[in-house]
Amino acid sequence: MFDIRALVWPVDDDTMKPWVRRFLDDVLSRPLFSRMILFSSMENRLAIRNRFARKYLVGRGIELGAQQVPTKTSENCQVEYVDVVSNKTLVELHHLPAEDLVPLTHVIDGNDLSVYADGELDFIIANHVLEHFDDPVGGLCEWIRTVKNGGKLFLTLPNFRCNCYDVDRVPARRDHLDLDYRDSEGRAARNFQHYVDIMQTLFQLSDPAEQRRQAQEWIDADLRQHYHVYDQETVKDVAALAAKASSVGLRYVDGLFSKDGFEFLLILEKQPSGGLQGWPSSRRSAISALLCHAPFLKHEIMRRQ
DSSP, X not given: OOOHHHHHOOSOGGGOOHHHHHHHHHHXXXXXXXXXXXXXXXXXXHHHHHHHHHHHOXXXXXXXXXXXXXXXXXXXXXXXXXXXXXXXXHHHHHOOOXXXXXXXXXXXXXXXXXXXXXXXXXXXXXXSOGGGXXXXXXXXXXXXXXXXXXXXXXXXXXXXXXXXXXXXXXXXXXHHHHHHHHOSTTHHHHHHHHHHHHHHHTSOOOOHHHHHHHHHHHHHHTOOOOSSOBOHHHHHHHHHHHHXXXXXXXXXEEEEOOTTSSEEEEEEEEESSOEEEXXXXXXXXXXXXXXXXXXXXXXXXXXXX
């Protein structure tokens, strides 16, 4: 029951990557309740996203990087899909199933939505996109620009504690995030160091020369790995900094912020002013996660009996 291993690595142990094994060993040492929340948040993440989207999103909007798993919205939504690469490239380079990919309205970078006017959209959906931006504050500012007052930002980001790629890294803090937004000239050097950090923590390369060589390969290939990793505080800092930089309000509407969940989900509503508003307490976040996952966990327990 609650077989997280099957979700993380559903093939033979012999082929398991070392970082996956380390992550699973760490997860299995956690309390049972923590493992239950992680299992449910991985197993049911698409259903959970869809439920929140149907509840809160209306009107015309876009989804960034949906590929073959678009968020399912209500009939009151008209969704356009955009991605940084074409579907042809997704098939050729990443071997994604062509027949399942969403049709793209625009092939554009998610941090430059200049094809959309200020306040043109009712919502933006971005699942696991912001961690691929080297300037997440600037990216969120651009999304804020394109939605109208009262419009929604529907975001998910991976919880660094609960995925095998990020678990050994240190979440970015407010000063660093603000520096990435304000100091574009120095960002390239910081990006390089982020990649060196991945070489040290994920691949555990000990040779500094090899760390730098591999990091440079990623930069040359423009792979856009996880520049930053996120905990609850990092997500809050990005939202607060973006609201301040945009001179608007961002009201927290709903979401999931369990420290044990696979991803953080948040729905923010643009306001004319006021900065970040209504951010949930740790207690409120824990209760929300329990209420969300309880039906799924009950179903899993009954199914296994």
